[in-house]
Amino acid sequence: MPKISSVLVTYHDEFELLDDFKPVLERAVPEACITYCSRDDLIPELIANTQVWIGNPSLRQISQAAALRFVQLNSAGADYYFKEPGSVPPHVLIACSSGAFGLSISEYMVGGLLMLMRRMHIYRDQQHSSLWRRAGKAHTIHGSSVLVVGVGNLGSEFAMRIKSLGARVTGVRRSGSAHQGCFDEVFNIDELDSLLPNADVVALCVPGTTRTAGLMGSERLKLMKHGSYLINVGRGSAVDAYALCRELQSGRVAGALIDVTDPEPLPSEHPLWREENALITPHVSGIYDVRHSLDRIIEIAAENLIRFDSDQPLINLVDPITGYSSK
Numbered sequence: 001m002p003k004i005s006s007v008l009v010t011y012h013d014e015f016e017l018l019d020d021f022k023p024v025l026e027r028a029v030p031e032a033c034i035t036y037c038s039r040d041d042l043i044p045e046l047i048a049n050t051q052v053w054i055g056n057p058s059l060r061q062i063s064q065a066a067a068l069r070f071v072q073l074n075s076a077g078a079d080y081y082f083k084e085p086g087s088v089p090p091h092v093l094i095a096c097s098s099g100a101f102g103l104s105i106s107e108y109m110v111g112g113l114l115m116l117m118r119r120m121h122i123y124r125d126q127q128h129s130s131l132w133r134r135a136g137k138a139h140t141i142h143g144s145s146v147l148v149v150g151v152g153n154l155g156s157e158f159a160m161r162i163k164s165l166g167a168r169v170t171g172v173r174r175s176g177s178a179h180q181g182c183f184d185e186v187f188n189i190d191e192l193d194s195l196l197p198n199a200d201v202v203a204l205c206v207p208g209t210t211r212t213a214g215l216m217g218s219e220r221l222k223l224m225k226h227g228s229y230l231i232n233v234g235r236g237s238a239v240d241a242y243a244l245c246r247e248l249q250s251g252r253v254a255g256a257l258i259d260v261t262d263p264e265p266l267p268s269e270h271p272l273w274r275e276e277n278a279l280i281t282p283h284v285s286g287i288y289d290v291r292h293s294l295d296r297i298i299e300i301a302a303e304n305l306i307r308f309d310s311d312q313p314l315i316n317l318v319d320p321i322t323g324y325s326s327k
Helices: 018-028 044-050 059-064 103-118 121-127 153-164 189-198 218-223 243-251 293-307
Strands: 004-010 033-036 052-054 070-072 092-097 145-149 168-173 185-187 201-204 229-233 253-258 279-282
Touching: 004 018, 018 033, 018 059, 018 293, 033 092, 033 153, 044 059, 052 059, 092 293, 103 121, 103 153, 103 253, 103 279, 103 293, 145 153, 145 189, 168 189, 185 189, 189 218, 218 243, 218 279, 243 253
Parallel strands: 004 033, 004 052, 052 070, 070 092, 145 168, 145 201, 168 185, 201 229, 229 253, 253 279
Antiparallel strands: none
16 A cells, blocks of 8 residues: 655755656656645645655744655755754654765866866956966876765765876765775775875865864864865865965965855855955855756655655665765
């Protein structure tokens, strides 16, 4: 007997192609009633009767959903739901969309790193002032030592692409196993301090958890190799942004590609905005503008609808204690 009777799919502009995705979800659970609703048009009755929610409801909405048993997030990150113990009722399962954004974010990382290494950000700024002037020495990915902190889908996708450009890639993991062939070596997180001084590039691909908060504080940033580059696409809480400013000014960090900050948006008065060698984007590296990411989100959601309906283990089920998702 089917387990799912009602599914709510909430969307905003990320699902402007909703009509393309409806058949995929409806084939997964043909006997369920699926309601599609803009986040701006939700009503209490709909929330109260929802059994499975595909989207990113607020904690308040979850508390109002008496029938809710499973939430399938459109995001890879789930830290919002587990910042405080008990924020989500224990009978409500939450799965994320880990694996949907690896292609998009890793391409962003490669593009941003190349931009910094080749001083393209400086030339872009000079263009606005009609300046024809060399910006100084450039660097290359080929032959660089790249340290990837976080060896899940995102870290592995980036490692694969950066390795194809001639970099030597080392992974750092807290738990689990790395994807074979993506990394030349893999170490545990407790060896991070000994690895930082030899890395030309440090790429942070970690989720937002209590364990990753403050990962790259002042002392760790000082361990980085002089003239190295920092990338952060995981969570802003992993980096001390004020300490990063100091290391950018000293030249220890030659360039920083920052897509996530703490808080978000980054306050207009924050000094990081004024660092010439900081390339800052508003949390867009894995945004829904990339069709591939949208397709993967729907594929994951459809697979988990089938699994939940038939009492099979869910993919990307988030552990409320660690904040990490299963494979």
